[in-house]
Amino acid sequence: MTSHHHAFDDAIALEAIEAGRYAGRTHAAWGNMVGPFGGITAATLLNAAWIDARRIGEPLSMTVNFAGPLSDGAFVIDAHPVRTNRTTQHWSLTMFQRDAITTTASAVFATRRDTWSAAELHPPDVPAADGVAITPSPIPFEWPRRYEMRFVRGPWPDLKLDEPLPESESLLWLRDDPARPLDALSLVAQCDVFYPRIFRRRQRFTPAGTVSMTTYFHAEAAAFAEQGSRPVLARARGQRFTHGFFDQSAEVWSDSGQLLASSHQVVYFKE
Amino acid sequence: MTSHHHAFDDAIALEAIEAGRYAGRTHAAWGNMVGPFGGITAATLLNAAWIDARRIGEPLSMTVNFAGPLSDGAFVIDAHPVRTNRTTQHWSLTMFQRDAITTTASAVFATRRDTWSAAELHPPDVPAADGVAITPSPIPFEWPRRYEMRFVRGPWPDLKLDEPLPESESLLWLRDDPARPLDALSLVAQCDVFYPRIFRRRQRFTPAGTVSMTTYFHAEAAAFAEQGSRPVLARARGQRFTHGFFDQSAEVWSDSGQLLASSHQVVYFKE
Numbered sequence: 001m002t003s004h005h006h007a008f009d010d011a012i013a014l015e016a017i018e019a020g021r022y023a024g025r026t027h028a029a030w031g032n033m034v035g036p037f038g039g040i041t042a043a044t045l046l047n048a049a050w051i052d053a054r055r056i057g058e059p060l061s062m063t064v065n066f067a068g069p070l071s072d073g074a075f076v077i078d079a080h081p082v083r084t085n086r087t088t089q090h091w092s093l094t095m096f097q098r099d100a101i102t103t104t105a106s107a108v109f110a111t112r113r114d115t116w117s118a119a120e121l122h123p124p125d126v127p128a129a130d131g132v133a134i135t136p137s138p139i140p141f142e143w144p145r146r147y148e149m150r151f152v153r154g155p156w157p158d159l160k161l162d163e164p165l166p167e168s169e170s171l172l173w174l175r176d177d178p179a180r181p182l183d184a185l186s187l188v189a190q191c192d193v194f195y196p197r198i199f200r201r202r203q204r205f206t207p208a209g210t211v212s213m214t215t216y217f218h219a220e221a222a223a224f225a226e227q228g229s230r231p232v233l234a235r236a237r238g239q240r241f242t243h244g245f246f247d248q249s250a251e252v253w254s255d256s257g258q259l260l261a262s263s264h265q266v267v268y269f270k271e
Numbered sequence: 272m273t274s275h276h277h278a279f280d281d282a283i284a285l286e287a288i289e290a291g292r293y294a295g296r297t298h299a300a301w302g303n304m305v306g307p308f309g310g311i312t313a314a315t316l317l318n319a320a321w322i323d324a325r326r327i328g329e330p331l332s333m334t335v336n337f338a339g340p341l342s343d344g345a346f347v348i349d350a351h352p353v354r355t356n357r358t359t360q361h362w363s364l365t366m367f368q369r370d371a372i373t374t375t376a377s378a379v380f381a382t383r384r385d386t387w388s389a390a391e392l393h394p395p396d397v398p399a400a401d402g403v404a405i406t407p408s409p410i411p412f413e414w415p416r417r418y419e420m421r422f423v424r425g426p427w428p429d430l431k432l433d434e435p436l437p438e439s440e441s442l443l444w445l446r447d448d449p450a451r452p453l454d455a456l457s458l459v460a461q462c463d464v465f466y467p468r469i470f471r472r473r474q475r476f477t478p479a480g481t482v483s484m485t486t487y488f489h490a491e492a493a494a495f496a497e498q499g500s501r502p503v504l505a506r507a508r509g510q511r512f513t514h515g516f517f518d519q520s521a522e523v524w525s526d527s528g529q530l531l532a533s534s535h536q537v538v539y540f541k542e
Contacts, residue, residue: 060482060483060516060537061482061483061537063334063377063483063485065361065377065379067353067354067356067361068354068356082338082365082372082375083338083339083371083372085338085339087515087539088482088539090336090338090372090375092375094353100354101353101354101361104353104361104363104377106334106336106375106377106483108336108482108483108537110482110515110516110539112514112515112516113514113515114514115512115513115514115515115540115541115542116473116477116512116540116542117511117512117513117514118435118472118511118512118513119511119512120438120439120472120508120509120510120511120512121510121511164389167391168391201389201391202387206387211331211332211359211379211381212331212332212334212377212379212485214334214483214485214535216518216535216537218511218513218514218516218518220514237391238391239391239392239522239530239533240388240389240390240391240392240489240529240530240533241386241387241388241389241390241391242386242388242389242489243383243384243385243386243388243489243491244358244381244383244384244386245331245381245383245489247487247489247533249520249533249535251510258511259510259511262510262511262518262520262535264485264487264520264533264535266331266332266379266487268358268359268381269386269387270386271386271387
């Protein structure tokens with residue numbers, strides 16, 4: 001992946017310090033309430049394996065554990081292939097700030113080959129992207145401004161309403177803003193654009209944050225090339241909220257209706 | 272968790288060798304085509320953190336990466352809390368055989384507290400467990416005989432049919448056999464009882480195996496106590512099959528209709 005001189009590529013940029021150790025820095029354009037947007041942290045961790053000379057294949061799965069707060073500033077990533085098989089490679093990734101572990105991750109890379117294929121989950125029926133209005137982000141953080149969001153259902157909630165809804169689904173056409181050709185790095189970040197589903201479900205603010213996020217990649221080089229920088233269809237909803245945590249599941253689809261990634265996370269909430 | 276003198280507890284039993292290092296051994300009662308059932312490996316890894324004196328809280332999430340084959344025989348698990356927060360604790364777990372990494376895992380433990388709660392995903396409408404016949408396992412491996420399975424839909428496929436089906440769902444009442452009170456350890460194993468969905472979808476054999484599996488636990492001590500050893504309702508289906516891999520998602524419900532866990536995996540298949 002070449003640099004597009006894009007804020008995304010600037011944010012995930014890493015410098016090799018020694019074998020398997022990379023230095024990076026949070027980017028103001030991706031700021032969240034505290035520290036950076038989790039999706040950009042996931043993409044940065046994935047990038048450490050992606051740019052490593054030992055890497056084989058393309059991303060197949062990734063789990064990111066948000067172990068502690070990441071502050072604005074410098075960080076270090078340790079990236080090690082723990083096992084390399086004929087067609088899969090397992091990576092262990094750890095992000096540090098001042099010697100404290102902020103984030104751990106595992107990723108599996110795989111060489112893809114043609115096989116029997118079939119879709120089972122089908123995309124929801126929606127109008128084309130250019131028929132859906134762009135909703136500017138109403139929240140005072142930077143990262144949502146890096147995305148063009150066209151909500152079909154479940155837009156940014158009005159947290160002042162304080163009135164529970166029966167469900168938490170959001171369904172939107174989504175694109176990097178400015179546009180950038182889709183790849184696994186931007187896709188894993190896009191899988192985290194769904195703000196905590198409890199905000200949508202309750203229309204009320206509570207402190208909340210992703211604890212762990214897992215993404216499965218169906219897209220490989222040809223699918224990314226086919227999608228280019230056109231909007232993808234993205235959907236998420238919560239499953240159960242209880243005892244201070246909930247799980248949410250998401251899908252990202254190509255505009256031709258192919259499932260590009262499925263992604264799941266467990267999220268903390270305060271009350 | 273005390274020993275119930277149950278094959279499950281025998282299989283996940285570990286001996287502390289030194290701080291954060293445990294020795295175990297695969298158990299013949301949980302044999303799969305090659306090595307043990309993945310679910311018992313997940314439970315054994317979780318048990319290493321569970322029995323560790325440093326552990327706080329109960330399991331919230333777990334990702335297991337099946338990096339390489341686990342052979343029948345002895346193994347070692349390294350278990351380390353990489354970060355302990357006020358209410359969450361992040362663990363890194365690694366399983367070795369003869370100094371080769373076979374399996375890596377991360378787990379998050381959390382102390383639970385009463386909060387706002389809501390269900391969003393609802394259980395399918397099914398007859399009560401005692402109204403559904405038990406299907407004995409037709410496959411020549413040991414692990415399915417450790418479960419009582421009552422299929423409402425999508426039973427063990429007849430792989431000789433070699434005729435694709437439009438979907439891969441299985442829905443069943445599930446219980447350890449002999450019965451054992453449910454806990455997080457048995458629950459994570461139960462989340463892997465769904466044989467690769469491609470067998471159901473294609474009704475044909477192809478080499479296949481789980482690459483990575485992530486489970487989110489909603490159940491905590493009170494929910495496990497309420498469920499006891501009665502059957503749980505379990506459901507899984509594939510999402511997309513392409514380029515040698517597919518993802519499948521599963522849910523496990525209490526018999527009172529509460530989501531106890533959601534679980535997802537990406538699976539390799541050969542052709």
